[in-house]
Amino acid sequence: MxxxxxxxxxxxxxxxxxxxxxxxxxxxxxxxxxxxxxxxxxxxxxxxxxxxxxxxxxxxxxxxxxxxxxxxxxxxxxxxxxxxxxxxxxxxxxxxxxxxxxxxxxxxxxxxxxxxxxxxxxxxxxxxxxxxxxxxxxxxxxxxxxxxxxxxxxxxxxxxxxxxxxxxxxxxxxSMEPVLLFLIIFFWTPPHFWALALFRSDDYARAGVPMLPVVAGPDATRLQILLYTIVLVAVAFVPWPLGYFDAGYGVMSLVLGAGMLALAINVYRRREGSEALRATRRLFAFSIVYLFMLFATLLVEVVVHAIAPSLW
CATH class of the missing domain: 1.10.357.140 (UbiA prenyltransferase)
Structure with a gap:
């Protein structure tokens, strides 16, 4: 051999x-x-x-x-x-x-x-x-x-x-705070990776990996991306009204969530040609920004609270 x-x-x-x-x-x-x-x-x-x-x-x-x-x-x-x-x-x-x-x-x-x-x-x-x-x-x-x-x-x-x-x-x-962080990343993962899988579906099919676009098709995947994004936006927002995270986080979660949801809707609507490919790539790229900015806001809040606790 x-x-x-x-x-x-x-x-x-x-x-x-x-x-x-x-x-x-x-x-x-x-x-x-x-x-x-x-x-x-x-x-x-x-x-x-x-x-x-x-x-x-x-x-x-x-x-x-x-x-x-x-x-x-x-x-x-x-x-x-x-x-x-x-x-x-x-x-x-x-x-x-x-x-x-x-x-x-x-x-x-x-x-x-x-x-x-x-x-x-x-x-x-x-x-x-x-x-x-x-x-x-x-x-x-x-x-x-x-x-x-x-x-x-x-x-x-x-x-x-x-x-x-x-x-x-x-x-x-x-405690509840790390559980909330866990849930945010958990519900962020499917729309993030399924967006990647949509424009890499040929790769996964060739390797025999049963990713959702290969098994259920791109349209079903787009629907799942939208549904998981809706849940993600809600889960990411909830810690603010429940009092676990502060107002800066709450506002940022709404702004970022609106962007994430708009892109997910765009992926759901655009299903053919180069427009569909661009939509999935934009969602994939923005999802990284979404998670980074959301978690970065929590870091900023900790720093601001330490410097000027009277503001909170």
């Missing part, structure tokens, strides 16, 4: 010549940046004072745990990654890193991120981080992605957990 055949089944006897950049790519740095940001918000808005060293350790462990999840995801999905234009340049399909190396790398990062967070910070956060990694790799990547069109809906729970882990790192417990 040739070396190439060995690589295809993940049994290559050779050692790769991967560079640092290849291992960084294995961590999914763009996904990691979102994890770091949402976790930072969960940590900052938590009550009480966290020692800066412990705060840094918490965010670092959550980031490394997210990177471990990304590496293990690429290890398991290297076969379908090679079939999709969006992922064909990842380190394993390119032959830069072998599957066993990716498995060892991801497992090592997962173990040390969980143990470090548990030992140095607290085991509530460590346990939640372990569950997050397990859910993303075991439930979503291995159990759901290739078997159900609801993979993104259920699997989105893993991406919504980082602010909950960070809150637990700061307080050693859970």
């Amino acid at each position: 040739s070396v190439v055949d060995h690589n295809a089944i993940g049994l290559s006897p050779r050692i790769s010549e991967a560079e640092v950049a290849d291992y960084i790519a294995l961590l999914k740095p763009r996904v990691m940046s979102l994890v770091i940001f949402t976790a930072l918000v969960g940590l900052v808005i938590a009550p009480g004072h966290v020692h800066p060293v412990l705060a840094f350790t918490s965010i670092l462990c959550i980031a490394v745990g997210a990177g471990a999840s990304g590496a293990l995801n690429m290890w398991y999905e290297s076969d379908i990654d090679a079939l999709m234009s969006r992922t064909a340049n990842r380190p394993i399909p390119r032959g830069r890193i072998t599957r066993p190396e990716a498995l060892a790398f991801g497992t090592t990062l997962a173990f040390f991120s969980v143990m470090t967070l548990g030992i140095l910070v607290n085991w509530v956060a460590g346990g939640l981080l372990a569950f997050t990694i397990f859910f993303y790799v075991g439930i979503y990547t291995i159990g759901l992605k290739r078997w159900t069109a609801q993979n993104i809906v259920i699997g989105g729970a893993a991406g919504a957990l980082p602010p909950v882990v960070a809150w637990a790192a700061a307080t050693g417990s859970l």
Whole structure:
């Protein structure tokens, strides 16, 4: 059997010549940046004072745990990654890193991120981080992605957990605020990724991944995007009238929600040709801005409250 055949089944006897950049790519740095940001918000808005060293350790462990999840995801999905234009340049399909190396790398990062967070910070956060990694790799990547069109809906729970882990790192417990952050990210995930899936549906079909546009068709996907966006806008607004977040957040959630909803309606209405493609791309791009600005507003409120508490 040739070396190439060995690589295809993940049994290559050779050692790769991967560079640092290849291992960084294995961590999914763009996904990691979102994890770091949402976790930072969960940590900052938590009550009480966290020692800066412990705060840094918490965010670092959550980031490394997210990177471990990304590496293990690429290890398991290297076969379908090679079939999709969006992922064909990842380190394993390119032959830069072998599957066993990716498995060892991801497992090592997962173990040390969980143990470090548990030992140095607290085991509530460590346990939640372990569950997050397990859910993303075991439930979503291995159990759901290739078997159900609801993979993104259920699997989105893993991406919504980082602010909950960070809150637990700061307080050693859970509360309604991190649950609300979890729900916002959870309901944000389907319209965000289904918009991507709409203009990448050929990729998913070629790889045999049952994403919603492939299984149910683009029109059904557009309807689901609209319905989930309506729920998202409502869920994101509710923390203000309930008194969990302040007025600045409430106003921002309304403004951003109006933009998100308008774009989702546009995706639902425009179903053919270049206009439909532009509509989905705009929604995908704006959804990133939506989540960033919404969570950034919470950070700004904390800073303003610390500087001028009399304003609140």
